[in-house]
Amino acid sequence: MKLVDKNITEERAKYFQDQNLMDFLVPIISVIAGLIVGAIFMMIIGSDPIEAYKVLWSASFGSIRGFSEMIVNTIPLIFTGMAVAFAFRVGLFNIGGDGQFLVAYMASAYIGYIFQLPMIIHLPLAVLAGILAGGVWGGFAGLLKAKLGIHEVITTIMMNYIALYLVGYLASGPLKAEGPLPATPKIFETAKLPRFLPTMRIHYGIFIAIAVAFLIYYILWKTSFGYEIRATGLNPDAAEFGGISVAKNMLLAMFISGALAGLAGTSQALGLEYRAYQPFGFIGYGFTGIAVALVGKNHPFGVVLGALLFGILSRGAMMMQSMVGVPKEVVEIIQAIIIMFVASEYIFKYISRKMQERKGGLVDAN
């Protein structure tokens, strides 16, 4: 009797494990599907997809410079993707990555040029300024959600515009450097994220990004704080039952999410541009971060892979346009297809469920 029980529970457990396997397979299938659809489009407009995909590949992996540029594209996406993923773990949708990016961008640049300190103090301080600025920007939306129940999607979008005009005002007004450029003064050498390959733009931001991925993984799965975050995201009622303050965790998670998106701005200011320019619109790292998190299944390591994918695609888009004459919009189509496929994972699950049902269906045995 007990043996039978065991077999049944094992089979049920296996069924759910298969579902977890789907989580892993869906992004991969989606990427392949995106590439196939992209190829069809290229054939329609008369280009050779094989040639184009060769260029797409070699743009990032054909030369060290290409690789460096691809990583430069990838760094901010790791941070903004991580930001979306982390907020999602507590059940919130942070679409304010662009605003958090901008305030951190300005804060880091400001600390970078306002005084000079030994690098060992100056650089961490400038990074910290970005973390705090992004954190406060995201945390404010978290506060409004936790205390007043105002939906975070609304507030983070609005905070994006506040950040856009605030940073624009600062860069072209009070903090503007002498000269024609609408930008802050250049930051001191001591605040720069060092570049480590001669003449290449790849910088230490990539190591921070990878370290952050490990840190987020550690927080989520190895600490009681991460436990609370995940419990809140998966079942706020049960979290409450376990004495976990849902409001507190939402606030904290949004602060951390904002800080992560802020690191993207920080690496832009301290690793690439060495000053803060007046923004004329959103660069879109925050929004692409949503796609990255989606493809990465909200897992820190998945986010790194997802950011890499989008980094490769955006680098390849430019080269495909200039070398094979494939408009870069085709790459955008590929990206869109991938996102659609991942987002419509429900359809995959629905189909697999239907196939199960043919054999018997899934109904809770109790």
Place this chain on the structure above:
Amino acid sequence: MAASNNLAVEMKGITKKFPGVIANDNVDFELEKGEIHALLGENGAGKTTLMNCLYGFLKADEGDILIDGKKVDITNPNVAIKHGIGMVHQHFMLVPPFTVTENIVLGMEPTKNSMIDYKTANKKVEEISKQYGLNVDPKAKVEDISVGMQQRVEILKTLYRGADILILDEPTAVLTPQEVEELVSIMESLTNEGKSIIFITHKLKEVKAIADRVTVIRSGKVINTIDTDSATTNELANMMVGREVILEVNKQKANPGDIVLEVEDLYAKNSRDLMALNGTTFSVKEGEILGIAGVDGNGQTELSEVLTGLRKKEKGTIRFKGREIKSPQTKRLFEEGISHIPEDRQRRGLVMDFKLYENLILGRHHKKPYVKGWSLDNKKIKEEARRLIKEFDVRTPSENVEAKSLSGGNQQKLIVAREFDRNPDLLVAAQPTRGIDVGAIEYIHNKLIEQRDAGKAILLISLELDEILALSDRIAVIYEGKIVDILDREDATEEKLGLMMAGAESEEVEGGNEVG
């Protein structure tokens, strides 16, 4: 007697599989015309699956269904209705602001000059109501009538649609004992008029009291079909569970000590912002089980939530171990020694996507020995999880599976394990055995008694009167958010409690105790 022309329904060799479960395994079932046939089995035994096949909600993988001797293919409920089958679900499917008639004709409204002809409909409803002694007012709004009455509306609905074969799914779960009696007499008048009734249940007493014959299902297989008179309750229980079952909970007289929890004049609102607790007063002592009896929706949910900090109180005092708790907070209450088995295990009690070992530390996840330095000590957590899984007999391949992959009974054992292991002074057990199998019920009941004998105070909130009677040392009856009265177990009878659950004062019932 078993001449085939006398059979209303014949199900032959029904097999239905779900992943990892054979819900029905070559099941044969016969319903004679004019009989009340109980379908008895534990939760998850496959009774509802079988009836869903008959009513067209599910398609059987194998097997034939014969109605009045003719083979039929029931692809959906509409086909079932056409063949004269009606089903009354455990959860009613009525529109509360509509009248009885409006609900009954919903979807097949009679029309005259392209207007709905309520006059004729009302008349027809009244006729059917009279014919079977249902005593339903066709013009009353559903939201204004009692639960028992609503159930009769559901029965009326099937009759209106021409049902000759009625399937009642756990019809007594929502009724007071008096309402159960009324239902029984209605069922009898239905069969006298030639209707046949299938009656799904897991309550043995009802099978004996109501049904002519019973088919026992266990783990998807038919164990036996017999006349109810030819078996004792104990024999039925053994058939249902597959082993010797002790129906009576074995317990010594309680040895109550000091008062642990004192609730005085407590007021709280429900989620719809209406007052649900209206001056609740009672107390629980060390080493006793206080049962809260009542019909669903009389403030039980709110009571357990206020006592565990999940809901705000409006006013009133709560004293725990002699100290007043001004603003109850879940985390603090847990630390002071209140454990809680929530009534809804999937919504409140477990994070279904968490692994078992993660669920087992919920509420203690920030404390030693589960935290070491900055990190969760996963090795220790899993070690403890394995201990609890073994100690509380949770059937699972390992502690690394997600809670949602367990059966309901095992999920409940998981919660019980977690809450008992905290070694609380007060245990608030809300519906601790809802929807789980007899084996698990027996186990949890014994654990509750064990905790009582270890000197814990236990507040047992249950809709199952049998459970209240079996476990409690004192019984408080709650009605519209007020404690009607508190009786010693020896003074409580099912009839007395039933009347009080319907709001009758204890004096009316005859000499109750002081509210204490």
